[in-house]
Amino acid sequence: MEKRQLGTSGIQISPIxxxxxxxxxxxxxxxxxxxxxxxxxxAFEAGITTFDTAEVYGEGHSEQIIGKALxxxxxxxxxxSKVFANHLKPDLVVEACxxxxxxxxxxxxxxxxxxxxAGTWNSELVPISETMDALNKLKEQGxxxxxxxxxxxxxxxxxxxxxxRIDSLQPPYSLFxxxxxxxxxxxxxxxxxxxxxxxxxxxxxxxxxxGPEHKFEEGDHRAKSKLFIKENYARVQTALNQLRPIADxxxxxxxxxxxxxxxxxxxxxxxxxxxxxxxxxANAKAAEVKLSQEDLxxxxxxxxxxxxxxxxxxxxxxx
Numbered sequence: 001m002e003k004r005q006l007g008t009s010g011i012q013i014s015p016i017x018x019x020x021x022x023x024x025x026x027x028x029x030x031x032x033x034x035x036x037x038x039x040x041x042x043a044f045e046a047g048i049t050t051f052d053t054a055e056v057y058g059e060g061h062s063e064q065i066i067g068k069a070l071x072x073x074x075x076x077x078x079x080x081s082k083v084f085a086n087h088l089k090p091d092l093v094v095e096a097c098x099x100x101x102x103x104x105x106x107x108x109x110x111x112x113x114x115x116x117x118a119g120t121w122n123s124e125l126v127p128i129s130e131t132m133d134a135l136n137k138l139k140e141q142g143x144x145x146x147x148x149x150x151x152x153x154x155x156x157x158x159x160x161x162x163x164x165r166i167d168s169l170q171p172p173y174s175l176f177x178x179x180x181x182x183x184x185x186x187x188x189x190x191x192x193x194x195x196x197x198x199x200x201x202x203x204x205x206x207x208x209x210x211g212p213e214h215k216f217e218e219g220d221h222r223a224k225s226k227l228f229i230k231e232n233y234a235r236v237q238t239a240l241n242q243l244r245p246i247a248d249x250x251x252x253x254x255x256x257x258x259x260x261x262x263x264x265x266x267x268x269x270x271x272x273x274x275x276x277x278x279x280x281x282a283n284a285k286a287a288e289v290k291l292s293q294e295d296l297x298x299x300x301x302x303x304x305x306x307x308x309x310x311x312x313x314x315x316x317x318x319x
Contacts, residue, residue: 001046001049001284001287005194006058006078006167006168007104007146007165007166007167007193009286011111012078013111013139013194013269014078015270015287016047016269016270016287017269017271017272018272018280019035019198020040022273030239032218036065038066039274039276039279041070042277043187043274043280044070046138046280046281046283046285046291047284050077050080051066051079052170052271053081053104054081054084054264055087055096056115057079060100060103064104065171080111080112080148081113082170083100083113083114083240084115084116084121084123085118085119085123086121087118088114090130090131092174093135094137094138097109097143101143105125108144109144110146111144111148111167111168112148113134113147113148114131114149114150114160115150115151116150116151117152117156126265128143128160129162129163132147132163133159133185135164136163136164141189147167148167148169149166149168149169150169150194152171153182153183153314154184154187157184157187161191166191166192167182167193167258169193169196170197170198171197171198172197173195174200174202175202175238175261175302175303176239176306177202177307177316178307180304184236185265185266185267188225188266188267190205190214193267194267195265195266195267195268195269196269197271198271200271201255202225202227202236203227203316205225205227205228206254206255206279207254208240208244208254208285210256211231212234212237218225222243225316225317226317227306235305235309242302243257243258243302246295252286253282255282255286256282256285256286257289259272259283259286260287261291261299261303264291298319306309
């Protein structure tokens with residue numbers, strides 16, 4: 001898989017990135033550690049070299065599973081983790097980073113990201129200058145190689161960038177969720193900041209595996225996604241039916257068509273999760289799908305039949 005540079009960092013990432021929220025188990029159902037480890041190895045063997053996690057995913061469990069799965073190939077992979085909104089005071093940033101290093105069984109994290117801005121999820125308001133000061137020191141010490149932000153607006157990224165180099169933005173972004181395109185994307189393009197999209201398959205909707213009457217199991221966070229609200233979900237099903245002939249023409253799956261469209265957008269790379277080896281291997285094949293300008297325009301127009309009716313709130317869930 002052809003690599004891309006992360007911002008200006010010199011770090012080479014795969015455009016398809018394995019997401020590991022599910023590896024933490026919390027807010028997911030039917031996840032087994034042994035299967036997750038196998039899926040991570042399968043992803044690596046298929047060319048996915050970048051793995052995204054966070055301290056909050058299962059309170060470090062996701063990080064521990066990555067360490068277990070990939071420690072023997074550490075020099076060949078890129079680890080991206082995140083510090084949560086309640087740990088943005090300088091001393092807490094350092095403590096969180098040290099915990100993540102231990103969980104990941106490594107002495108450096110390639111990309112360390114602020115998961116949510118201070119003040120979100122009832123967290124304390126900490127000046128971004130203080131948080132960035134701690135992150136800059138971690139970078140100087142070699143504990144982290146690059147700094148990123150997640151769920152930040154254009155204005156918030158610009159403010160953070162006053163205090164240090166920001167190499168990535170991690171927003172929710174998919175064909176069916178395009179809030180980042182309104183303001184933040186142009187800033188990222190202008191400032192050579194990589195976009196590392198999460199929920200790149202819109203919580204799995206873009207795979208086409210959820211039928212019109214789908215109901216999630218108790219405890220599955222996806223039931224709270226705004227795309228599953230009745231009127232939005234009807235538009236989703238219509239759009240998927242319009243995408244199927246394009247996917248068929250490229251002899252690929254609906255999900256990989258959506259991923260191929262996403263990584264063709266400016267500065268954009270796609271995080272995608274996998275429960276098992278089959279999914280991990282299939283996800284990697286999205287990088288091989290070559291879309292023409294006509295394809296990209298057609299897919300774009302179909303996606304807008306869903307996104308044009310959504311509200312302006314950038315948060316995907318009604319938690």
